[in-house]
Amino acid sequence: MSPITERNGEMMRRGRIEVICGSMFSGKTEELIRRLKRAEFARQSVEIFKPSIDTRYAEQDVVSHEGNSIPSTPVDSSASILLLGSDTDVVGIDEAQFFDENLIDVCNELANRGTRVIVAGLDLDFKGIPFGPMPGLCAVADEVTKVHAICVRCGALAYVSHRTVDNEKRVLLGEQTAYEPLCRACYQKAIEKDNLKHQA
Ligand SMILES: Nc1ncnc2c1ncn2[C@@H]1O[C@H](COP(=O)(O)OP(=O)(O)O)[C@@H](O)[C@H]1O
Ligand SMILES: Cc1cn([C@H]2C[C@H](O)[C@@H](COP(=O)(O)O)O2)c(=O)[nH]c1=O
Numbered sequence: 001m002s003p004i005t006e007r008n009g010e011m012m013r014r015g016r017i018e019v020i021c022g023s024m025f026s027g028k029t030e031e032l033i034r035r036l037k038r039a040e041f042a043r044q045s046v047e048i049f050k051p052s053i054d055t056r057y058a059e060q061d062v063v064s065h066e067g068n069s070i071p072s073t074p075v076d077s078s079a080s081i082l083l084l085g086s087d088t089d090v091v092g093i094d095e096a097q098f099f100d101e102n103l104i105d106v107c108n109e110l111a112n113r114g115t116r117v118i119v120a121g122l123d124l125d126f127k128g129i130p131f132g133p134m135p136g137l138c139a140v141a142d143e144v145t146k147v148h149a150i151c152v153r154c155g156a157l158a159y160v161s162h163r164t165v166d167n168e169k170r171v172l173l174g175e176q177t178a179y180e181p182l183c184r185a186c187y188q189k190a191i192e193k194d195n196l197k198h199q200a
């Protein structure tokens with residue numbers, strides 16, 4: 001069970017929201033899997049969800065770039081998470097940026113009912129704009145962990161995922177062949193170069 005607390009003389013599970021955010025390759029999924037596996041070792045009930053559009057490495061599992069994985073339930077909308085994740089000690093959600101804004105209310109509702117909710121997602125899209133429900137989730141979270149990849153151009157800490165293929169759609173599944181993690185300075189240079197290419 002989750003840590004227990006007392007409310008109005010009743011023993012309750014203590015709910016909370018933990019957000020793990022950062023660029024691509026920053027270790028969000030590995031950190032999510034680490035926390036979820038520790039909860040399983042503690043014999044807590046764990047349910048893991050991901051958006052069904054995320055078929056990059058596997059249909060069902062949450063998989064890190066290193067190949068670590070954990071079984072999950074793909075869902076089409078955040079409402080399904082509330083339905084399927086109730087009465088669970090710990091709910092894990094990966095690729096949260098792809099969910100609808102209602103995910104914020106769903107996580108709040110689960111946490112208020114006593115569930116520990118651990119959410120991982122991209123804080124910024126390839127244009128450097130806050131992605132989907134992520135900024136709202138960071139605001140309501142009890143704890144936010146920002147993780148960093150290494151900038152592939154200079155070795156500093158990366159903060160954003162630069163798209164290296166010509167496609168303006170916000171959602172474009174991919175890995176190293178389509179994205180590179182960059183620090184702020186290298187990202188500025190890369191964007192200037194991209195803009196010049198588009199003007200030519
Ligand atoms: N530039 C990079 N910086 C850090 N890790 C990288 C980089 N490129 C590839 N990786 C790999 O990505 C792994 C993290 O994968 P993952 O947890 O799936 O990240 P995320 O979910 O944030 O995209 C690292 O352990 C490392 O093996
Ligand atoms: C920046 C950015 C990324 N995506 C896609 C690319 C990947 O399939 C996922 C992120 O996965 P990770 O676990 O964080 O490596 O999101 C996108 O669709 N749009 C973007 O702007």
Ligand SMILES: [Zn+2]
Nearest residue numbers: 151154183186
């Ligand atoms: Zn750099």
